[in-house]
Amino acid sequence: MLAKRIQPMASQAKRLYVELMFQVMGRALQAVSEVDSEVQAEARTLPEGFLFEMMVMPDGSKLIVEHIGDGRFHYHGDSAPRPVDVSIKFKHLTHAFLVLSFQEKTSVAFANDRMLVDGDVSYAVRMTRVLNRLEAFILPKIIAERAVKEYPANLHLPEKLISAAQIYLKVATHFVQTVRA
Amino acid sequence: MSNTYYEFFCPVKVIAGKAALEHIPYELSGLAAKRPMIVTDKGVRAAGLLDPVIAACEESGLEIISIYDDVPPDSSTTVVRDIAAVYRKEKCDSIIAIGGGSAIDTGKAVNILVSEGGDDVAKYTGAGVLKRPLKPFLVVPTTAGTGSEVTSIAVITDEKKGVKLPFTSSYLLPNAAVIDPRMTLTLPPHITAATAMDAMTHAIESFTCMAKNPLSDAYAAAAIKKVSRSLLQVMDNPKDSDGRLELAQASTMAGIAFSNSMVGLVHSLGHATGAICHLPHGLCMSLYLPYVLEYNLETIREPLSELLLHLEGPEVYAATPSSRRAEASISALRKLRDALYKRCKLPRTLKETGKVTEDQLDQIAEMALDDGSIMFNPKEVNLKDARAVLQRAWA
Numbered sequence: 183m184l185a186k187r188i189q190p191m192a193s194q195a196k197r198l199y200v201e202l203m204f205q206v207m208g209r210a211l212q213a214v215s216e217v218d219s220e221v222q223a224e225a226r227t228l229p230e231g232f233l234f235e236m237m238v239m240p241d242g243s244k245l246i247v248e249h250i251g252d253g254r255f256h257y258h259g260d261s262a263p264r265p266v267d268v269s270i271k272f273k274h275l276t277h278a279f280l281v282l283s284f285q286e287k288t289s290v291a292f293a294n295d296r297m298l299v300d301g302d303v304s305y306a307v308r309m310t311r312v313l314n315r316l317e318a319f320i321l322p323k324i325i326a327e328r329a330v331k332e333y334p335a336n337l338h339l340p341e342k343l344i345s346a347a348q349i350y351l352k353v354a355t356h357f358v359q360t361v362r363a
Numbered sequence: 364m365s366n367t368y369y370e371f372f373c374p375v376k377v378i379a380g381k382a383a384l385e386h387i388p389y390e391l392s393g394l395a396a397k398r399p400m401i402v403t404d405k406g407v408r409a410a411g412l413l414d415p416v417i418a419a420c421e422e423s424g425l426e427i428i429s430i431y432d433d434v435p436p437d438s439s440t441t442v443v444r445d446i447a448a449v450y451r452k453e454k455c456d457s458i459i460a461i462g463g464g465s466a467i468d469t470g471k472a473v474n475i476l477v478s479e480g481g482d483d484v485a486k487y488t489g490a491g492v493l494k495r496p497l498k499p500f501l502v503v504p505t506t507a508g509t510g511s512e513v514t515s516i517a518v519i520t521d522e523k524k525g526v527k528l529p530f531t532s533s534y535l536l537p538n539a540a541v542i543d544p545r546m547t548l549t550l551p552p553h554i555t556a557a558t559a560m561d562a563m564t565h566a567i568e569s570f571t572c573m574a575k576n577p578l579s580d581a582y583a584a585a586a587i588k589k590v591s592r593s594l595l596q597v598m599d600n601p602k603d604s605d606g607r608l609e610l611a612q613a614s615t616m617a618g619i620a621f622s623n624s625m626v627g628l629v630h631s632l633g634h635a636t637g638a639i640c641h642l643p644h645g646l647c648m649s650l651y652l653p654y655v656l657e658y659n660l661e662t663i664r665e666p667l668s669e670l671l672l673h674l675e676g677p678e679v680y681a682a683t684p685s686s687r688r689a690e691a692s693i694s695a696l697r698k699l700r701d702a703l704y705k706r707c708k709l710p711r712t713l714k715e716t717g718k719v720t721e722d723q724l725d726q727i728a729e730m731a732l733d734d735g736s737i738m739f740n741p742k743e744v745n746l747k748d749a750r751a752v753l754q755r756a757w758a
Contacts, residue, residue: 289573289738289739290573292573292738292739293572293573293574293625293738293739294368294369294370294574295369295370295574296368298490298491299490299735300489300490301489303529303735304733304734304735305733306735307732307733307734307735307737307738308733310738311732330743331742331743332742332743
């Protein structure tokens with residue numbers, strides 16, 4: 183009986199968590215593309231104006247970023263100015279929650295068929311590498327190791343701390359600007 | 364509670380063994396098909412492989428309405444459109460694809476157009492676009508390697524845009540795959556070797572990569588055992604129809620395995636090498652397999668150790684200390700490659716192919732990193748890692 187009452191609340195909490203994480207990740211993707219040369223190198227090969235989406239099927243939370251050129255991303259929130267080029271779609275809210283709460287690595291989620299790729303797979307592979315790099319920067323190592331297939335051996339604490347601080351500052355600034363707007 | 368999760372799907376009826384072709388008329392009648400069209404290539408026709416299929420149908424009073432035998436090695440949207448036009452003109456109601464990967468993929472793409480309508484198959488590219496079953500479709504493989512008869516994907520080149528279009532849907536799967544040893548009996552030695560190593564790689568990557576699962580493991584292990592036991596036997600005696608059937612079944616089983624658990628870095632490197640240096644897919648698989656297994660070794664030690672039983676048999680498995688079994692599996696594959704090199708000069712290194720230059724390795728590494736199958740490789744791969752594997756495979 184209690185479980186039945188709690189379930190809608192738990193579902194709502196998951197929904198809010200996933201939405202919040204998408205907002206953080208979208209802003210963080212923009213931020214990391216401004217501070218990390220490896221991410222910029224990955225992004226540079228994407229076409230200018232390339233739109234990338236992550237979303238929960240059928241019509242749940244989403245994040246959309248655009249490659250605006252020179253390896254830089256721009257976060258569009260949850261609405262795309264035109265049809266997206268590549269979309270990574272979680273089949274269910276629970277699957278998105280498993281990944282975004284670091285209970286399941288992104289690579290494992292792909293292997294487990296939790297997600298679909300709609301669009302050019304090679305771009306999705308590239309974007310997954312960018313997401314992994316981002317997670318390695320912004321998460322404590324112990325959590326990042328749960329999120330990525332392999333924590334980058336060449337990412338040392340000073341670089342990680344400096345980059346993470348820059349990314350978090352940019353994310354916070356973007357949040358404030360959004361609220362003010 | 365266990366965190367494991369997997370999906371497994373294979374609705375294809377497998378019709379395998381002696382006189383399997385003679386089941387085609389019955390299978391088509393069960394699908395209410397009376398006017399089949401054969402899609403194949405010139406090589407298959409020239410080898411006389413259509414004759415037993417046509418005879419089997421005629422003996423049951425089933426007329427083959429049309430035969431399209433001009434499928435190129437790299438099929439295109441134009442070819443698909445042309446075949447669909449013939450299908451409609453001749454009022455066909457079903458397709459029998461006879462051949463290797465290209466003929467089978469073409470058959471799948473033609474089936475999209477004749478079932479969904481229109482002339483532009485590019486409209487249906489991507490995953491999950493098809494929403495309903497297509498026309499009756501049978502596949503008769505003439506090579507033992509690709510496993511295309513049990514995979515839900517087709518790749519067709521868009522000539523105008525110069526890109527390869529992937530089509531993915533469970534509706535692309537044929538109603539039945541007909542595995543008859545007569546169809547692979549005349550395969551030349553180097554193709555027999557390369558395609559069998561393709562099947563071996565499908566099975567090994569399926570067994571060791573990230574999406575492995577108990578059902579695909581069962582198919583993969585059985586396929587590895589069949590290839591290990593029969594390949595050299597067939598190389599020494601190409602007319603050994605029992606051995607041929609074993610290899611053909613292994614190819615189908617490996618196809619079922621990898622289409623449910625995906626493949627890894629061997630395929631990423633192989634796809635890139637195929638695109639840049641135009642080397643046959645099976646050859647690339649054979650070439651990269653041991654080097655990639657060495658790269659992945661510490662992440663796949665357990666499953667790779669297990670495979671020694673299927674690669675070398677119970678005596679060798681029992682005599683090998685458990686800590687050395689993974690390395691022994693890789694040695695067994697190297698030994699098999701050496702034996703194939705001795706019999707048909709199947710290259711073991713990039714240098715031996717004579718078609719790759721060392722300065723192409725960087726380009727291959729870069730392209731391999733963007734290949735979809737790299738996602739399922741158990742160990743993370745960066746540019747430096749991919750380049751190092753290629754260097755080891757060089758000579």
